Amino acid sequence: MTDYPEIRPAREDELADIGHLISQSFFHLGACAYLVPPEEDRLKVHTDYFGLLTEHANAYGRVDVIDDPSGNGIAATAVWFDYTREAPDPENYEERLAALAGPYLDRFQALDELFAAHHPHDPHWHLAFLAVHPDHQDHGLGGKLMKHTHDELDAAGVPQYLEATNENNVRLYRRSGYVDMDPFEMPLPDGTNFFRMWRKG
Numbered sequence: 001m002t003d004y005p006e007i008r009p010a011r012e013d014e015l016a017d018i019g020h021l022i023s024q025s026f027f028h029l030g031a032c033a034y035l036v037p038p039e040e041d042r043l044k045v046h047t048d049y050f051g052l053l054t055e056h057a058n059a060y061g062r063v064d065v066i067d068d069p070s071g072n073g074i075a076a077t078a079v080w081f082d083y084t085r086e087a088p089d090p091e092n093y094e095e096r097l098a099a100l101a102g103p104y105l106d107r108f109q110a111l112d113e114l115f116a117a118h119h120p121h122d123p124h125w126h127l128a129f130l131a132v133h134p135d136h137q138d139h140g141l142g143g144k145l146m147k148h149t150h151d152e153l154d155a156a157g158v159p160q161y162l163e164a165t166n167e168n169n170v171r172l173y174r175r176s177g178y179v180d181m182d183p184f185e186m187p188l189p190d191g192t193n194f195f196r197m198w199r200k201g
Helices: 012-026 030-035 039-059 093-118 141-155 167-175
Strands: 061-067 074-082 125-132 160-164 179-187 193-199
Touching: 012 030, 012 039, 012 061, 012 074, 012 125, 030 039, 030 093, 039 061, 039 074, 039 093, 039 125, 061 125, 061 141, 074 141, 093 179, 093 193, 125 141, 141 160, 160 167, 167 193
Parallel strands: 125 160
Antiparallel strands: 061 074, 074 125, 160 193, 179 193
C-alpha cells in the first residue's frame, strides 16, 4: 500500500500546475469534451481554465493537495470556494476567459450561465474540483481530501455543495453524505449532465 504524505495547503507557485493536474484528471469527462471537442486542444485550454479558477479559489476559499510520494509533483487536489461571504468574480474574468477559450468561448459561456442559474443561495462551501492524477487513482485520495474539509465545515455547521460530473461520481458523493438536490440534473446544450448535490454541515 502506498504511503501518501499528509494533506497540505497549496502554495501560490503551484496553482498553474494544479490546473494542469485537474485538466489531466478530467480529460475524458463528457463536459470537458463538450467544452473543447478536439483532443489536441483540450489539455491546454482546460489547464489554463482550471488554473484561473484555482488561483481564484486560493484567494476566496482553499486549495488542498496531497503530494506524490515519489516527489514527482502533486497526486491529488481539492479546490473549494467559500460562499459564506461575498466573493467577486476573478479579476478581468471575461477577458481572460476569452483569451484562453478562443474558438470555444461560447461553450464556456454556456457553462457559466448554467452554473449561475442553478447555484444555491444559502451560505455554503462549494467543492469546485476534486481531482486525482490518473497514476494515483483508486487509493482513496479523493475521499481523504473531502473528509479533511468536511470535518472542519461540519464542526462549524457549514453545508457543502457540488456539481457531480457523472453517475459514478454521484455514487461516490452519496457515500460521503451528499444528497440529490431538486432540480438534480443540469444539462449542457449537448445534453451532457451535471448533477447538483448538497451536504448538510
